[in-house]
Amino acid sequence: MSPLAIEEVKKNLEARLPDVKLRLVGDSLLIENPEDLPRVALFLKENPKFLFDYLSSATGADYLTFLESVYHLYSMAQKQGPVVLRVRVTKNNPRIPSLAPVYRSAELQEREAFDTFGIIYEGHPDLRRLFMWEEFQGHPLRKDYEQEDAEVLEAADIAWLEARGIKIPDEMKEKAKTLQAAGQRAITRKPEKPRN
């Protein structure tokens, strides 16, 4: 939406919900307190002036010091342009109330944000990983995620394989023992300088 229209939405929100603190970031509304998110979304959905009844995209982003969850709302009834809502949380306590009770399209998209960023949505009916398998550790799209090396076995992997009767060559066992003694995990290292 154009900056003028976002100003109008912000004024309306501040008039109707006076205790919600908002801030304009670019063309989007930043909701300072994550707990206010469902109220703001419900207001935008049901107010007859706006009728933003369609949540197009709910995604996450990692900005190194904080995690962010971004929502794009459109109106199918009145064919109006996007309103972008943002919510920021820290990495130590990434809890945001879920928009799934308000918009059903957030169900699968919030599961994806949980899988890839680790943002925990409270009130989501079924919050589990979407793409990765259940026992996967880590959140891949965070900037500090370290990729496991697929070709080097660790001591725990060797124990699991040998318990199922698979023979492991000796050099792989030696490498795993050195890693375990050093207390490290098998991580791929990016080259220090890219080739070009």
Place this chain on the structure above:
Amino acid sequence: MTIFGWGVFKGMMVTLKNFLTSYFRKPDEGGIFTVQYPEEREKAIENFRNFPFLVYDGSPEKIRCVACGICERECPPKCIHIEMEIDVAGKPTRKPAVFDIDYGLCMNCGMCEEVCPFDSIFMDHAFEVTAPERNEGLVRNKKELSKSNEYFQKVRPTLASSIDQKRKAAEEKKKAAAAPQGVGGQAQPPQGQEPK
């Protein structure tokens, strides 16, 4: 009033019509369009891009590539590996010593052809590419990748002729700029052939 089953009957008539006309219609109009590959082949389409190849003018030593490394940098899956040749004095010559393309990684996007500033790498039509092993067998080195300009003219006539024209015009401009001022003041460019 239509009897029950009339829609199915009409559908069967369509199938029957297609079946009977396939005997005497041309392939484009509803006849049999199967091409008995490999004895017959379809006409090759010039713009089809499959794997890349390098062009040389005349003999494989006169390869157009100068080992600048731009295609290596821009290749999205990073399947090109180039090393410039260093002559006995330690100075880099402008020729590649090693030019490897891993056909197993190449995704036929054509970015290398788009970014090459020296008109030396182009996309080939060859799709019957086989190798005895899965990983090493598909890496093609400089000797296998170099193909002559005549081959280039054969598979991609319009592109090859326009590249040839461009190179000829650039050469003539260079010769005209380097030629000494003749009697009368005007340096005459040599009479070139008419463009095709």
Place this chain on the structure above:
Amino acid sequence: MEIINALKNTDETQILEINFGPQHPSTHGVFRMTIQLEGEKICGLKPVFGYLHRNHEQIAENLPYAAIMPYTDRLDYVNALANNFGYALTIEKLAGLEVPERAEYIRVIMAELARVVNHITVIGFMLNDLGAFFTPLLYAFRERERILDLFEEITGSRLMNNFFRFGGVKRDLTNANLAAIQKIVSKFPAFLKEFEALLTKNEILCMRCQNIGVLSGDTATNAGITGPVLRASGVNYDIRKVDHYSIYDRFDFKIPLGEKGDVYDRFYVRVLEIRESLKILEQALAKIPAGEIINKKSLPLLKMPRNFKPPVGEAYGRVESPKGELGFYVVSDGTPQPWRYHVRAPSLINLTVLEEMCLGQKIADAIIILGSIDIVLGETDR
């Protein structure tokens, strides 16, 4: 004794949980559903994703913007041109690039051809899933082959086109290409007539598709469903008409709407959309002007993609892909690589209502309902 007791209580049924597994000819890719059955009726359905997850978003965070274009082809691999369109539109919004006239017309022509290809493929496969074993599918594929040969001449590849660039398109259309498109467009209605005679009033199709998998308009809006599935439920929302992106507001075309929201409506809305796309194609072919095909400012970008640094900011660009709303959310931090890149995939979101539509139906109907939603796993799992 236990056996005799068990035999006495034979009117108790158990809930059977089966795996509509990743390997299945009718799931349009590696898609898994765990279905709980009571006899032959479905009482629970949970889709499981991730079998084709290729981490497209993280790959894109390490590549320059122009190099991501070949990867976007592989998202919705049935019609790669729609994905290219969405991505090019988003980056043009982010960097403020304008597109010349002729390039806009070429983009619309290629996008509508891709829409025709996609809808024929979907209808053909849906009929294949119904049991009309391959005959309507191969009739549809005959027409699709003509269009794919055309794509090969213009873009270089039948499926993975990689044709759009920021600020225009890669290669111009020659007069021979335009004549070939005109020939396809004029022969297509005859094929559609034959297809409709084969199928639309077919009693078996009607009995198997009508009143199956009904979806109401309000549920669809709330669940974020877009595309032909939404329009078959009666909601008039087409991004080509709402957002006025590219030059779609110069063409005169209608939006077909359904009434009941069942499988038959979704199938028929797609047939009508093919007709509307043919109308757009005829108008575009008549009016296409001469001119450049790419913005002059982005020509150096074609030679050195690593130097393209869009301004700091974010953009969300969306297009009406044949499957729904395809959105790209790109956050740029001034470096040649994007900071955050997200694809809003219609196939994933449209599956939110799969369970609700399938409850109470028989398992053979679940296959048809899945086919009518039109998913492709490259997009769902990215």
